[in-house]
Amino acid sequence: MTRPKTESPATDFSVALLQQFVASGVRDVVLSPGSRSQALALAAAELERLGQLRLRVRIDERVAGFLALGLAVETQTPVLVITTSGTAVANLHPAVLEAHHSGVPLIVLSGDRPDELRGIGSNQTTTQPGIFGAAVQRTWDVGAPTGEPGEQDAARELARDAVAAAARGPVHLNLAFREPLSGAIGPGIGSIDPAEPVERAGISPTSIASAPGTVVIAGTGAGERAEEVARELGVPLLAEVSSGAHFGPQLVVAYREMLAEPEFGGAVRRAVVFGHPTLSREVPALLQRDDVEVVVVRGPGAEDYNPGHRVAAFVDAVAVEGDPAPREWAGRWVAASRSLVTTDDVAPDSTAGPREHAEAELAAVRTAVTRKSLAEAVWRATWPHDRLVLGASRLIREVDRTVPGKKVRVHANRGLAGIDGTISTAIGIALASDQKGTTRVLLGDLALLHDAGALLFGVGEPRPRIQVIVGNDNGGTIFDGLEVARSAGEGFDRVMLTAQQVSVESLAAAYGWSYVRVDTRGQLDQALTASSGPTIVEVPLPR
Known part of the structure; x- marks a missing residue:
């Protein structure tokens, strides 16, 4: 539906764009204030007033970028981050890089000058298209709206395309605006009909079965599936604390120490890797050994994890076939790990008298x-x-x-x-x-x-x-x-x-x-x- 126009094509385009983002499932917007992006900012504020989205405002674009990253991590849905032109856009680069390497859905909307003001030394103007390089899935450099028929439809199509592309990582919409940079948003903004959910194509899992000397390794972003696979295979689970899989009966906390031991790390012959392991030197050293077959389950990040370029197979998902391995292999790892992990918490002596017990608790x-x-x-x-x-x-x-x-x-x-x-x-x-x-x-x-x-x-x-x-x-x-x-x-x-x-x-x-x-x-x-x-x-x- 095309809404009544204002005196500002920038506002008309921005309202149509943001409304389609909401219709496509976006609920959170983070913005930093600026003149060139004012139409986007004021449209976002109005949509928040109508209860159609949640708006957060931060004066520092670097803070805004990482705030949007956190929102997207928790909600698992794309989040918009809006900035004005110039260095404001560049300040998003650290958050965009992190989103790129972690596969987090960020959508950057940057205000910019129109073509006639670029490349002539205009104030607060630089080359913004392509500023994020390979760290974004796609960049759109959108010309300044002029009020011509069809622009609102084009804005809606742009929003739909951006949400689809952001499923794989951050994207960048560089939006040029001419004066008047905004106008009053009238009462005709209307409600939004949510779009039909898009069904994603299913992933065909690769079958794996238990084999001697197998371990499951879980790095950041691995998720609960890593724990399920370790349990289904009946093998040790070497899960970093930020993996989302640091739990369950197969968990080996002292994996660093045990990978250095011949009877444990030396006996590994296959590693199934989920996520992005980064917290130890022992894990990449294991995966680079000639006698270890490495299977990596691809995560959402931009690069496949491949230490030493020795991965034998990359797969999108795994399905376990057959019975789990005998408990003896995983059981030895788990028992040895528990014996190695000590605590700084001191339990009071249960045989002590009341006074000694109280003194021990006070000392603790x-x-x-x-x-x-x-x-x-x-x-x-x-x-x-x-x-x-x-x-x-x-x-x-x-x-x-x-x-x-x-x-x-x-x-x-x-x-x-x-x-x-x-x-x-x-x-x-x-x-x-x-x-x-x-x-x-x-x-x-x-x-x-x-x-x-x-x-x-x-x-x-x-x-x-x-x-x-x-x-x-x-x-x-x-x-x-x-x-x-x-x-x-x-x-x-x-x-x-x-x-x-x-x-x-x-x-x-x-x-x-x-x-x-x-x-x-x-x-x-x-x-x-x-x-x-x-x-x-x-x-x-x-x-």
Whole structure:
């Protein structure tokens, strides 16, 4: 249906475009303000007023991009992110890259100058078509609407095509607008009839059967299917904590240590890989061995996982045939793993008298927090109705090598494994799941500072239940594990550690977040109870 026109072709086109996005299943829009994109922004605000979509506004485009990423991760549907022209578009590049390598459906709508204002030094004008290179599934460079008949129909067709393409990763619609850049949106905007759902073509699975020396490996994005296949095959499950498969009777938590042992890692002859493993060196080393057959189940990311270019087969899905392997193979892995995984939690002596028992409990709650006990406490506090987001730091590896199996939703930006956008992504996840529980994000101090702009909520913007738990060791101590760290001299700390002395409490106060400092395990357990609003929990840690 063609709605009545306004005095601005930019507004008419934008309303038709956004309404079709809603009809095609899009429900979330994130925007950063700007003049050239004002028609899109005002149309989005009107559609939100009518209850047709949810709008989030952020002044920093990099924050907006990762917020949209988090919304898309949680909802598993495309999310729109709207910016004006110039550097605003470029600031989306980190989020677009992460979406590309993780297969997350983002749709970028960037305002731009019309043809006659490009290439002549116009203000805030650069070459925006193709700015994301190969990181988007498709780019459209759309000429400025002029009010000619058929433009609203063209806008609707463009929205349908963009949603279809975004099923495989991010896309970019570069939209030129001429003045008048917007006009009043009248009462004739009307309701939206949802489009019929598009049925996706089915995937024909590849049959596999149990075989001696088989393991299932699950990296980020693997999902619950990895656990099902390991159970159906009756084989060990080596599942990273952000895989979505870190649970079940086949789970081997201490997989790093066991892959180094001849009777375990040395006996592996086939690996079935789901997702994108990134948290250890032992897994890619295993997959590059000449005596290990590697089968990779393709994920949504842009590149097939292929360490050493040694993968024997790439498949879209697997179906298990036959009976599971005898329990002896997986059972030895699981039992050995349990014997290797220790805990920092100290159980009181059940044979002690009442006074000794009380003293032991008091000593336990007064014990200083370590990275391991921090990982255990956060995991223990998180349940299926909650969400856990892990930043790229030492802490995600501590969680991965420490925590037992539990079926909870865990996310980490492991497409490119950068520290940028961690809080923004977590806030997007929290906004999309706010009625379900608390979102906790565990990260280091540098990841906090890198995304400090994410802490800003504009007036009227929703504030979800989220805890940002900062393991503060005053710098990038993850680099202490590099081989060069012992020999690099004093310059190492300056260029790699990058120590900082920011007052996290003052930072929290400046952005209106609640703040808690934790020094003992008792304080930590108390702080991790559900918060009513955005809270930063600072946990000082030694280097």
